[in-house]
Amino acid sequence: MSQSHDHNHNHKSEANLKMAFWLNAVFAVIEIVGGILTNSMAILSDAFHDLGDSVALGLAWYFQRYSSKQRDDIYTYGYKRYSLVGATISAMILLAGSVIIITNAIPRLLAPQAVHTQGMLYLAIAGIIINGLAMFRLKGGESQNEKVISLHLLEDVMGWVAVLVASIIMHFWNIPILDPILSLLITVFILYRVFGNMKQTFRIFMQATPSSEQIGHFKTHLTKLEGVIDVHDMHFWTMDGTYNIASLHVIVDPEITVAQTETIKVKIRSYLKSEGFDHSTVEIESDGKQCELHDC
Numbered sequence: 001m002s003q004s005h006d007h008n009h010n011h012k013s014e015a016n017l018k019m020a021f022w023l024n025a026v027f028a029v030i031e032i033v034g035g036i037l038t039n040s041m042a043i044l045s046d047a048f049h050d051l052g053d054s055v056a057l058g059l060a061w062y063f064q065r066y067s068s069k070q071r072d073d074i075y076t077y078g079y080k081r082y083s084l085v086g087a088t089i090s091a092m093i094l095l096a097g098s099v100i101i102i103t104n105a106i107p108r109l110l111a112p113q114a115v116h117t118q119g120m121l122y123l124a125i126a127g128i129i130i131n132g133l134a135m136f137r138l139k140g141g142e143s144q145n146e147k148v149i150s151l152h153l154l155e156d157v158m159g160w161v162a163v164l165v166a167s168i169i170m171h172f173w174n175i176p177i178l179d180p181i182l183s184l185l186i187t188v189f190i191l192y193r194v195f196g197n198m199k200q201t202f203r204i205f206m207q208a209t210p211s212s213e214q215i216g217h218f219k220t221h222l223t224k225l226e227g228v229i230d231v232h233d234m235h236f237w238t239m240d241g242t243y244n245i246a247s248l249h250v251i252v253d254p255e256i257t258v259a260q261t262e263t264i265k266v267k268i269r270s271y272l273k274s275e276g277f278d279h280s281t282v283e284i285e286s287d288g289k290q291c292e293l294h295d296c
Helices: 004-038 041-066 082-110 117-139 144-172 178-205 214-222 259-275
Strands: 228-238 244-252 277-287
Touching: 004 041, 004 117, 004 144, 004 178, 041 082, 041 117, 041 178, 082 178, 117 144, 144 178, 214 228, 214 244, 214 259, 244 259, 259 277
Parallel strands: 244 277
Antiparallel strands: 228 244
């Protein structure tokens, strides 16, 4: 029953990501063409944003399937970290697109060019509808992939709302400089998010703890368990930002029985599970026993 539910859920997640990918990818191409025809840097900047999101969607769709592969002798923790490769590729595309937009938008601040405001308005309305449709399709999803991509699409909708407002203003008032200003604002926002995501990806690659407060917090809680004297050599890291792993040594009272030791292990694993750790390794040591690791 559980396996059937997981299979159905995974299939639904794939279907949602697949639909969102094709909507975003096709519209990104339309945006690029539309941005050139309307002579709008704001449209082109959002087009590169959507193109980057299309790559992210495509990779999320692919890795949603790939992540279901079981661990093997080569990847003993499974294939989840491959999703970071997708995140890095998406970031590189967005960075490259942002550089192109900035180099083209800055000269237009000095010499503004007329834009086709009616075409901008039509593209903005289409962008709000298409991205909104994809966002609502993914909003109710349970997987982390769906939730993260849904937030990306929400940003796209907000960007298109800004383009819509700017196109209406320029349609009635001759303020062509508004277009490069808007494109730069969108690009700066994109770069801010890209560098934030890259920082998080780097932390995951370097096996940083999901939260710097965890070691002290966990040690305080675990040493309150009956039979536990101390906890040391604690390691916490994450495979992909959602699948978290813990490893720790627990010193117990030498007088407790083997059965009591197993109970302590169960309690520790249960607690770590409630704190978001899917895999935990607990090493039990008796009080007074010398830890064999040189850096304990």
